[in-house]
Every structure is written in structure tokens, then in C-alpha cells.
Amino acid sequence: MPSPISWRPNPSWATTRNRNQQPEGDEGVHLCPFLVSNGCHGAIIRPSLGVDGHAAREARGGMWRGPATTKAVMRHFVSHFLFRHLLFRGLLLTFMVAVAARGDGDQQKAPIMLIGAHLEGRLDVDPQSGYNRLIRRIMPIDQSLAVYQRYPLVRALRKFEQTQRSCLFPASISASVALTSLKPDELFESAMVDFVSSHILTRKGQPMINSKEDVFGRTIAVQRGVGYTALMADSDRFNIIRTPDDKTALRMLEAGRVDGMYGWFPDTFIIAENNGIQLPDFNPDYILFETTTHVVCKTGTGAEPFVDHVNMRIRALRESGELQRILGPFARLENK
Incomplete structure (x- = not known):
């Protein structure tokens, strides 16, 4: 009694150019419909005719090429699976790199944080103290450029050290170097405010x-x-x-x-x-x-546009005489 699936030649099917044409009453089951990219959709198992190891070929441009045995199908399946797996991992890696790069860009676009160091009588809870009034005049209206927050002195120094895109006020490069772990070449300062x-x-x-x-x-x-x-x-x-x-x-x-x-x-x-x-x-x-007082910022953090804005405002306030009125009669705007 013949096996339900035999492996005998079927020349009549093998020479048929149209893959949709099959001997009547001989319904087939496709072995690998998922490998259409490799043209394996012509390999068929027939209960009566089986898979012709010599005649069942891969259809490509109307020509039958290559064996379509069970082992070949499995090799196609494994290679196709590995290809898709590696492709997916490559795309995932590309996506992760793109997200990381975008994250770095977003960080560079974050607003500069101006950190105020609490000073009794000059930069404290009183909104009318001199430095508080000055900060309101020099801060840009657009908060996407810079934001302001006041802290107690020790915490302000620590915050300045730890925050990449940050500036400190009131300060100077020499005082910042003396009170933090930052180096002079890591800092730059605005125009002078007072002595x-x-x-x-x-x-x-x-x-x-x-x-x-x-x-x-x-x-x-x-x-x-x-x-x-x-x-x-x-x-x-x-x-x-x-x-x-x-x-x-x-x-x-x-x-x-x-x-x-x-x-x-x-x-x-x-x-x-x-x-x-x-x-x-x-x-x-x-x-x-x-010492002189300034807005001190970190180099290489994109703080230059903010400091340019601060310098423009300080210069205008000094030239108009408004800076003395803001800081009060005791403030020394010149070294005398």
C-alpha cells in the first residue's frame, strides 16, 4: 500500500508553467506560503502525488528553479527567521540611538537655571530687596531661555555644581572657584553689577x-x-x-x-x-x-545668549542711573 505522501516524479505538474494549474482532483497544501519573498509559494504537498523532488520547483519569472524538499523548506524558514530577527534588532538599535541623540538635543535646549544665593538684606524673602529687584529687571520674559530660583547659600553652591545648564548670582569666578570644586576655565561671568x-x-x-x-x-x-x-x-x-x-x-x-x-x-x-x-x-x-559681583555661568552649556541678554540689561540700567536706584544708596557701582 503506497504511503499517503509519496515522493515520486510528476512530470505533468512539473512542466506546467502556470502554478495555479494542477491536475484535477489533486488539491495541494502549500508548504511555505510565508516565504513568498523567496518564491517558495509554488511548493505543494499533494496527498496523491506528494512533492516531486525533481519537478516541484520555485516559480520565478515563469521558470522552475531549485529543490523544494522538506529540508530546503526548513532551511528557508530558519534563514528567513534569522534575517527578520537581525533586521528587527538593527532597527531597534537605530531607534534607540535616535532617541538618545534627541534626548541630548532636548537637554541642550532646556532653559538656563539662574540660581540665586540667599543674602540677608540683598537677596532674601523681601521682594523689594536690591538684588531681587535687579533680577526681575534682567531676567528675560521668555522662560524658555532662563528660569530663576533662590536657595540658601550652601544649597545654592551645591545646586550650581550639580546642574549642568546653570548660572549663579551674586558671584564672581574667583569666589565660585574658592567655594566650589569648579575650575576657572569652566566658568565665565557677565558684566559687573557692583563692588x-x-x-x-x-x-x-x-x-x-x-x-x-x-x-x-x-x-x-x-x-x-x-x-x-x-x-x-x-x-x-x-x-x-x-x-x-x-x-x-x-x-x-x-x-x-x-x-x-x-x-x-x-x-x-x-x-x-x-x-x-x-x-x-x-x-x-x-x-x-x-570682589565684584556678576552672573557666573558654566562654559559649554549654551548660556551665552542668556548672558548676552543680562549684559545688555545691566548696561542699560547703569547708563540710565536706574541701577543705583534699584540697588540702593549704599551700593558701590564703581571701585572707589
Whole structure:
């Protein structure tokens, strides 16, 4: 009894050019309809005729070519599966690279973050303090260019270090390098805003501090967390009382509880005036530290357009005299 599927020649089918023509009553089952791209849709199993190993060929341009045995079909299937698998992985990799590249581009287009370092009396919760008013004047209306956020001093410095597209105010390159891990060639700064300097302040009517030697043997109030590098080497030759803020130090100075205090000009004078405290005195020629204030930004982050805008606004405010009115009468716009 013949096998249900025999492997014998069928010349009559093999010579038929039209694949749709089959011997009557001989319905076939396609082995590989999924391989139409390889032209395997002509291979048919017939219950009566089987697959002709010599005659069943792949149709291509009306010609029958190549064997269509079961092994050949399986080889076609495996190779086709691997091809599609590798193609899918290649397309997926291309897509992931494109998404990553787009992500980098989006990061470059993110707005610059201007980080404000809290300064009592100048950049604090009072919207009318000088630096707060200045920031409102120099920030662009378009927030896609830059946004602003104020933080306590230590947190502001850390945020500036960690945020790629960021700027810091008030600051200078020298101060930023001294207070963070950033290098000078990683930073650039805007046009100058004003001058600030630190001194040993005394009570009105008391002898001023004119040199380091005048500090020896005295009690000096210094705000907690503030360094006093110029006097550090001789810190064992005078007494130091740490205070939570400049306002407390000013009240202690006014009450005669300390001989002097470490303070900044004009910051300490603005604080004294805002709180109804007697203004201290100091020798402007004895300077412990002096710097200019700027908006300091990181290089290579696309902050140049923002700094160009800031420079334009600072220049216009300075030329019109508005900058002095914004920062107040104690602000020094020139080094004098």
C-alpha cells in the first residue's frame, strides 16, 4: 500500500508553467506560503502525488528553479527567521540611538537655571530687596531661555555644581572657584553689577579697626559659617563669638557686647537700616576681602545668549542711573 505522501516524479505538474494549474482532483497544501519573498509559494504537498523532488520547483519569472524538499523548506524558514530577527534588532538599535541623540538635543535646549544665593538684606524673602529687584529687571520674559530660583547659600553652591545648564548670582569666578570644586576655565561671568568688600566694623564713636594688630585682644562677632581667611592665622590672639546672622551681630555690637563684627559692605549697612539698628563704622581702606559681583555661568552649556541678554540689561540700567536706584544708596557701582 503506497504511503499517503509519496515522493515520486510528476512530470505533468512539473512542466506546467502556470502554478495555479494542477491536475484535477489533486488539491495541494502549500508548504511555505510565508516565504513568498523567496518564491517558495509554488511548493505543494499533494496527498496523491506528494512533492516531486525533481519537478516541484520555485516559480520565478515563469521558470522552475531549485529543490523544494522538506529540508530546503526548513532551511528557508530558519534563514528567513534569522534575517527578520537581525533586521528587527538593527532597527531597534537605530531607534534607540535616535532617541538618545534627541534626548541630548532636548537637554541642550532646556532653559538656563539662574540660581540665586540667599543674602540677608540683598537677596532674601523681601521682594523689594536690591538684588531681587535687579533680577526681575534682567531676567528675560521668555522662560524658555532662563528660569530663576533662590536657595540658601550652601544649597545654592551645591545646586550650581550639580546642574549642568546653570548660572549663579551674586558671584564672581574667583569666589565660585574658592567655594566650589569648579575650575576657572569652566566658568565665565557677565558684566559687573557692583563692588562688595568685607571689613571689621565697629560701633559709632568707638576707635575703628585700621590694621590686623588693632583686632588683637578684642572680641569680634562673626556669622556662623562665614570664613575670615585674612585673620585666620592670628585667630588665637582675639576672641570670636559666632552668631546666627548679621542682624544678631549688629545688635550685639550696638549693645556693646562685642568690640567689633566681621561684615560686608554694603550688605551689613542695608541690614542695619532695614531693622532700625544704628549704622556701624569702618575704615574703608582696611579691606579683608573685595570682589565684584556678576552672573557666573558654566562654559559649554549654551548660556551665552542668556548672558548676552543680562549684559545688555545691566548696561542699560547703569547708563540710565536706574541701577543705583534699584540697588540702593549704599551700593558701590564703581571701585572707589
